[in-house]
Amino acid sequence: MKINLTSNELNQVKILLGREPNIVELGMIDVMWSEHCSYKSSKLELKKIPTKGRRVIVGPGFDSGIVDLGDGDVVAFKIESHNHPSAIDPYNGAATGIGGIIRDILCTNCRPIALLDSLRFGKLEKGHNRWLFQNVIRGIADYGNCCGIPTVAGEIEFDPSFERNCLVNVACSGIGKKENIVLGKMENPGDILVLLGGSTGRDGIHGVTFASKTIDERSEEDRPSVQVGDPFMKKIVIEATLEALSTRYVRGLKDLGGGGLTCALSEMSDKGGVGAEINIDKIHIREADMAPFELMISESQERMLFVIKPEGLNKILKIFDKWEIKYSIIGKVTNTKKVVVKKDKQIIASLPPKILTEVPPIRRKSRKPNYLKKFPKKFELKQKPKNLSQAIYELLMMPTIASKQYIYQQYDHEVGIRTVIRPGEADAAVLRILGKNKAIAMKTDCNSFHTYLDPYYGHAGAVAESIRNIVVTGAEPIAIADCCNFGNPENPEVFWQFKRSIDGLSYMLNGLDIPCIGGNVSFYNEDERTSTAVKPTIVIAALGLIDDLNHITTLGLKESNQAIIIIGKTYNEIGGSQFSIRFNGIGGKVANAKHDREKASMNAVLSSIRKGYITASHDCSKGGLAIALAKMAINGGFGAIVDIKKIPKTSMNPYELLFSESHGRFIVSSRIEDVGKILKICKDNNASVSLIGKTNDEGTIKFSIGKETIANCEIKKMRKCWKNGIQKYIN
Amino acid sequence: MPNYLVEVIIENKKLAKDPEGETIYRELINKSGYDEILSVRSGKYLRLNVNAQSKNDAEKIVYKMCNDLRIYNPVVHSCKIVAKGNIE
Numbered sequence: 001m002k003i004n005l006t007s008n009e010l011n012q013v014k015i016l017l018g019r020e021p022n023i024v025e026l027g028m029i030d031v032m033w034s035e036h037c038s039y040k041s042s043k044l045e046l047k048k049i050p051t052k053g054r055r056v057i058v059g060p061g062f063d064s065g066i067v068d069l070g071d072g073d074v075v076a077f078k079i080e081s082h083n084h085p086s087a088i089d090p091y092n093g094a095a096t097g098i099g100g101i102i103r104d105i106l107c108t109n110c111r112p113i114a115l116l117d118s119l120r121f122g123k124l125e126k127g128h129n130r131w132l133f134q135n136v137i138r139g140i141a142d143y144g145n146c147c148g149i150p151t152v153a154g155e156i157e158f159d160p161s162f163e164r165n166c167l168v169n170v171a172c173s174g175i176g177k178k179e180n181i182v183l184g185k186m187e188n189p190g191d192i193l194v195l196l197g198g199s200t201g202r203d204g205i206h207g208v209t210f211a212s213k214t215i216d217e218r219s220e221e222d223r224p225s226v227q228v229g230d231p232f233m234k235k236i237v238i239e240a241t242l243e244a245l246s247t248r249y250v251r252g253l254k255d256l257g258g259g260g261l262t263c264a265l266s267e268m269s270d271k272g273g274v275g276a277e278i279n280i281d282k283i284h285i286r287e288a289d290m291a292p293f294e295l296m297i298s299e300s301q302e303r304m305l306f307v308i309k310p311e312g313l314n315k316i317l318k319i320f321d322k323w324e325i326k327y328s329i330i331g332k333v334t335n336t337k338k339v340v341v342k343k344d345k346q347i348i349a350s351l352p353p354k355i356l357t358e359v360p361p362i363r364r365k366s367r368k369p370n371y372l373k374k375f376p377k378k379f380e381l382k383q384k385p386k387n388l389s390q391a392i393y394e395l396l397m398m399p400t401i402a403s404k405q406y407i408y409q410q411y412d413h414e415v416g417i418r419t420v421i422r423p424g425e426a427d428a429a430v431l432r433i434l435g436k437n438k439a440i441a442m443k444t445d446c447n448s449f450h451t452y453l454d455p456y457y458g459h460a461g462a463v464a465e466s467i468r469n470i471v472v473t474g475a476e477p478i479a480i481a482d483c484c485n486f487g488n489p490e491n492p493e494v495f496w497q498f499k500r501s502i503d504g505l506s507y508m509l510n511g512l513d514i515p516c517i518g519g520n521v522s523f524y525n526e527d528e529r530t531s532t533a534v535k536p537t538i539v540i541a542a543l544g545l546i547d548d549l550n551h552i553t554t555l556g557l558k559e560s561n562q563a564i565i566i567i568g569k570t571y572n573e574i575g576g577s578q579f580s581i582r583f584n585g586i587g588g589k590v591a592n593a594k595h596d597r598e599k600a601s602m603n604a605v606l607s608s609i610r611k612g613y614i615t616a617s618h619d620c621s622k623g624g625l626a627i628a629l630a631k632m633a634i635n636g637g638f639g640a641i642v643d644i645k646k647i648p649k650t651s652m653n654p655y656e657l658l659f660s661e662s663h664g665r666f667i668v669s670s671r672i673e674d675v676g677k678i679l680k681i682c683k684d685n686n687a688s689v690s691l692i693g694k695t696n697d698e699g700t701i702k703f704s705i706g707k708e709t710i711a712n713c714e715i716k717k718m719r720k721c722w723k724n725g726i727q728k729y730i731n
Numbered sequence: 732m733p734n735y736l737v738e739v740i741i742e743n744k745k746l747a748k749d750p751e752g753e754t755i756y757r758e759l760i761n762k763s764g765y766d767e768i769l770s771v772r773s774g775k776y777l778r779l780n781v782n783a784q785s786k787n788d789a790e791k792i793v794y795k796m797c798n799d800l801r802i803y804n805p806v807v808h809s810c811k812i813v814a815k816g817n818i819e
Contacts, residue, residue, distance in 0.1 A: 089806045131801055202746050226807050228743060230750035286748075301748070324757075 001293060003030050016355050024341060024349040027293030028262040028356060035523055037259045038359035041489040042521045045502045053515035055478050063104040063184050063254060064174075065517025067479050069545055073433055074178050075440055076110035079118075079171035079483040079541040081522040085226060086139075086168040090132045094139030094168050095229035099301055101172040102149065103255030106238055107304060109182040109245045110174030113418055114431050115144050117154040117170050118444040118483070118539040122163030124399055124729035129158075132166045134730070139229070140170070141410040146231035147238065150419055151411035152429035155444055158399045161452075161535045164527040169483040169520075171444055171541040175433060182245060184254035184264075187272035189335040191251055191307045195261070196320060196327045197237050198302035201286035203227055205298050233302050233325075240323035241304060247319070249312020256303040262296045264305040265339045266356035275353070277340040278331030292348055296341065307333060369493035375453060375587040381574070381655060383583050388658065388703070388711035392630060393721045395578055395623050395659075402725020424635070426554040427469035427619050430546065439552065441475035441544040447622065448535040449576045450590040450661070455497045455536050456504035458576075461593035463508040464663050466542035468619040471602045472666060474551035474609045475544025480509070482519040482540055487526035487533020494526075497536040505538055511595020512602075553609050555618040556636030557695050562615060563675045564640055564693040566625065567682055568601040568665030572651040578623045579659035590661075597664035600687035605666045607681050613674040620665035626658040626703065626711070628667050633701050634719045641702040642693030644710075654710055658703060669695060735789035736815040737781045741803045742774035749773055777802070786814040 003026065005013070013021060013029055021029055035041060051059040057074060058066040064078035082097025098115060105112045117140055122129035144151045149172075186193075203226070244250055252272070254264045261278075269276045280295050290298075308316050313329075320327045334340070339356070341349040385391040395401055408423035420439055421430035428443035445466035451458030467477045482505065487494040509516060526533040546552060574580050575588020608614050616636060620628045625647070633639055644657040651657070670678055675691055682689035701718070703711040743749045752773040760768050783789035790812050797803055803810045 089804055091804075092807060198748075201748065203748060226744075226747060228748040228750060228807070230748065230753075232754065233750065287746075 001027060005030050005033055009033060012360060022349065024293045024296060025351055028296050028349060028351065031259050031262055031297040032266065032356040033359050037263055039521055040359050040362045041364050041523065042484070042498065044361045044363065045499055048502055048506045049516045050506060050509050051515050051517065053479065056515050056517055057178065057181065058183065059515065060518050063107050065479065065481060066108060066181060067517060067543065068178060069433070069438065071436065072178050074110065074176050074181065075543065076105045076108045076174040076176065077479065077481055077541070077543050078104045078518050079169055079444070079481045079539065080104070080520045081167065081169045081483050081485055083165060083167050083485060083522050083525055086136055087165055089226045090135035091139040092226060092228050094136040095143035095231070096227040096301055097168055097170050098140055098143040099229050099234055100257050101170050102147065102234060102238070103304065105172045105174035106241055107182065107184060107253040107255050108174070108176065109180050110176030111242060112149050112172050112174040112238065113416055114173050114429065114442065115149055115151040115170060116429065116442055116444050116541060117151060118446070119154065119156045120162040120167035120448065120537065121158055122160050123158050124726070129163060130729060136166065136168055137407050137410055143229050143231045145412040147235040148415050150413045150415045152413050152419055152431065153423055153443055156400070156404060156407065157448055159448060159535060161532055165525040165534050167485050167525065167534060167537060169444070169485070169539045171442070171481065173440065173442060173543065182250055182253050184268050185252045185271040186268045186274050186276060186307050186333040188251060189274055189333050190310060191333040192310055192313050192329060193276065193278060193331045193333065194306040194308055194327050195283060195330050196304045196306055196325060198230070198233065198300050199284045199286040199326060200295055200298050200300050202290060202294060202298065203300055205294055227299070227301050230302055236323050236325055237302055237304065240320055240325050244306070244316050244319050247312055247315055249309045249316055250306055251309055252307035254305050256299070256305060258299060260297050260299045262356065266353040268305070268307065269339060270353035270357045273337070275334040275336035275338045275340065276331060277334050277342065279342045281343060282328045282330045284326050284328045292341065292343055364489050364495040365492040366496035366499050367492035368496055381584055384655060385583055388654070389713050391579070391583070392626050392711060392713050393717060395582060395627055396630060396718055396721040397725045398578060398582060399726050401578055401623050401627055403723045404726065405723065406726050406730060420549070420552060421473060421554065427472045428475070430473050430552055432549060437549055439546040439549055441470040441473045441546055442541065443469040444539050444541045445469060446537050446539045448537045449581060449586060451501065451537060452535040453576045453586065454590045455500035457590060457592045459501045459504035459538050460508040461591055461663050462538060462540045463505055464593040464598045465619065465621050466540040467512065467514065468602060468666065470542050470544035471606050472553060472617040472619050473546065474553045475546045476606065477514055477542060477544045479515050479517045480540050480542045482516055482538050484519065484521040485525050485534055485537040485539070486523050489523045494533055501536050501538050508593060508595055512599060551610050553614055553617050555616055555632055557632050557638040557640065557669055558615045558636055560638050560695050560697040561672070562669045562695045563672055563691055564642055564695060565668050565670060565675065565678055565689060566647055566665060566692050567604055567668065567687050567689045568597065569648045569650070569662065569688040570625065570657055570660055570665065571662045572656050573660045573662045574656050577659055577661045579655065591663050593663035600685050601664045601666055604682040604685040604687040604689070605668065608668070608678045611677070613670050613678050614668045615671065616669040618667050620667055621661060624659040624661050625667065629701055630713065630718050632667065633715050634722055637715065638695045639698045639700045639715055640693050640695045641704065643704050643706065644692070645705050646690045646692045648688035648690050654705060732782050732784060733817040735781050735783055735786055735817060737779045737789050737793045738813045738815065739777040739779065739793060739797060739802070740774055740811040741808050742772055743807055744809050747807055789814040
């Protein structure tokens with residue numbers, strides 16, 4: 001057996017346990033003490049993140065966070081990464097990532113209703129990157145589509161740092177009733193433990209230790225860790241689980257993910273302050289001759305651990321029989337405060353759950369990275385494209401900005417009949433709550449070009465951007481979940497990035513008074529051969545509530561002769577912008593997201609939307625004002641003329657006015673007669689605002705400074721560039 | 732140069748799951764009383780007509796092609812390549 005514990009950790013184990021662990025126990029401890037299961041490097045930092053709010057019912061620490069929508073409705077929400085498996089087997093890696101997150105939602109007794117995916121790859125010019133890109137998307141599509149859950153939104157970035165380590169983050173939301181919530185807990189000694197679903201095999205053994213390493217030659221031998229997804233089985237597991245839960249005989253439920261049975265048994269018994277005893281001879285297995293420690297740590301897919309009241313056992317088993325799903329009655333809840341594993345009536349492991357769940361944190365060193373020193377603080381655009389119209393066309397063609405139609409057209413985004421806003425129609429997906437005049441809005445975001453130059457403000461900005469994206473659809477933001485993706489935390493420079501990122505994220509959440517209800521940390525996203533770590537990336541998944549379906553607002557311009565208004569001030573912040581990357585390379589001061597500015601703009605936009613004054617709305621992010629307006633024109637088919645002199649600003653440089661990625665900005669359109677009302681709402685909220693132009697049906701977007709036209713782009717040509725940006729790389 | 736028939740059989744590795752094979756076995760074979768059949772493994776089959784000096788060369792060409800073009804993913808799949816006799 002391969003042990004990944006350091007000798008220091010092994011000594012700690014012996015001290016905590018007061019004896020030598022046996023081989024089975026060692027296997028269980030080894031897996032639970034991995035970075036992936038224990039969060040030993042990250043947990044001290046993660047404590048800084050605010051997690052409480054008036055709508056939070058369940059926060060971090062359980063399978064998924066749960067928030068209250070009122071009227072007894074709740075939403076379970078979670079985001080997770082599946083980076084390492086996707087980097088070596090993109091199709092199955094992405095598919096099983098979806099499988100895992102669906103189970104996290106399901107086991108709270110909420111029906112999974114939507115998936116979102118946040119993806120990062122190397123540049124599409126390279127064959128290997130195209131292979132990863134196409135197969136990850138196919139994996140997500142096949143799995144989500146087959147089990148009947150729509151994939152409704154996401155985001156994607158392309159950058160060489162993600163070449164060997166692509167990032168595949170998936171978010172899922174589910175809807176349920178407050179009184180029916182079930183948690184991953186064992187509380188009552190005597191309750192029966194039933195393992196449901198796929199049989200246990202050797203696949204995925206040491207999946208978590210695999211994720212706690214960088215990908216290098218070692219990955220070759222680690223390769224049996226790869227899992228194969230089975231979406232049709234997942235659909236049956238979903239239905240059987242929800243039916244079993246409806247009997248109210250299920251007292252606790254947890255999905256088996258990283259750490260397998262060991263993780264489920266220890267976390268569930270620890271949370272309820274009880275013990276658990278299982279007999280491993282009872283587990284239904286796929287391969288004979290599996291060693292006991294292998295059974296305890298296998299991460300075979302599609303498995304759930306049920307805690308069932310004894311009087312309801314028969315009724316529950318009948319349901320499982322009806323759905324023809326395999327299960328085994330493996331043991332019971334005890335009052336021993338120990339996780340006990342038996343084989344042939346002999347005890348082969350007996351551990352207090354705390355030794356598995358409360359792994360001592362590691363204080364990692366941190367040091368400001370050297371790479372940051374090479375970027376001058378004063379950043380000048382060396383190459384300025386003379387022709388601004390051409391620059392806009394070229395930005396629209398950048399895969400990070402271009403239309404994501406190639407991706408979302410492979411996804412079923414409407415199955416389940418809840419989808420109100422489909423991909424591409426607005427900044428966030430909107431799904432209705434069936435039978436109510438309510439909807440939820442969701443979006444994932446992170447700008448890793450900003451976070452690379454400034455992890456603090458970059459991640460403050462990621463929070464702000466994801467929330468702006470749900471606000472523009474008419475939603476009140478209620479919570480976020482986060483998914484951290486970093487290199488090797490043992491490298492002080494990487495750990496510095498992580499620390500600063502968490503600080504920036506917490507700063508913005510505290511300022512906006514939004515709680516984080518769950519998250520995931522993925523370290524070791526690093527190529528050892530070239531020592532390239534991924535750009536620091538905490539993907540933020542934001543969740544909002546729309547309390548009247550009439551408020552839902554999309555991004556396309558609706559009519560000619562309407563007003564174009566910008567809310568929020570434009571600063572001299574072109575560093576790390578897409579414009580700078582395209583024409584100058586990376587460097588400079590990135591947009592500093594400040595919570596007071598964000599709050600002012602968000603409140604102004606949300607009030608205006610709810611009063612019905614806004615006909616189209618879009619957040620201003622990658623590519624700045626020019627690209628935001630271009631997308632509104634491409635989507636709605638109407639043109640516009642805009643005078644950039646009128647923008648609330650700190651600089652007069654046309655490049656900065658058009659392409660700066662300052663936060664806290666929205667572009668909205670409205671009927672002329674409503675302009676005064678919007679201006680007043682903005683003033684009342686202390687938000688900078690200006691009427692900057694008008695829509696028309698001339699088929700072009702024209703930018704001017706006073707009377708002088710500085711760019712004039714045809715919608716037709718912009719649409720072509722935007723649609724081809726990704727498509728041109730696919731055969 | 733002679734032509735060879737080359738067969739390529741791609742399966743999930745032995746340790747990996749095979750949901751398709753499992754479903755065929757569980758839902759069809761098992762439920763229809765074919766008790767003699769004990770398991771099923773699904774896969775992909777390619778039949779290629781290859782111009783090469785020898786059987787061995789034909790296999791080598793196909794092996795290189797399968798790897799270069801990612802006809803299979805060595806991480807998950809096993810790939811068996813067999814050249815049959817000259818087909819002229």
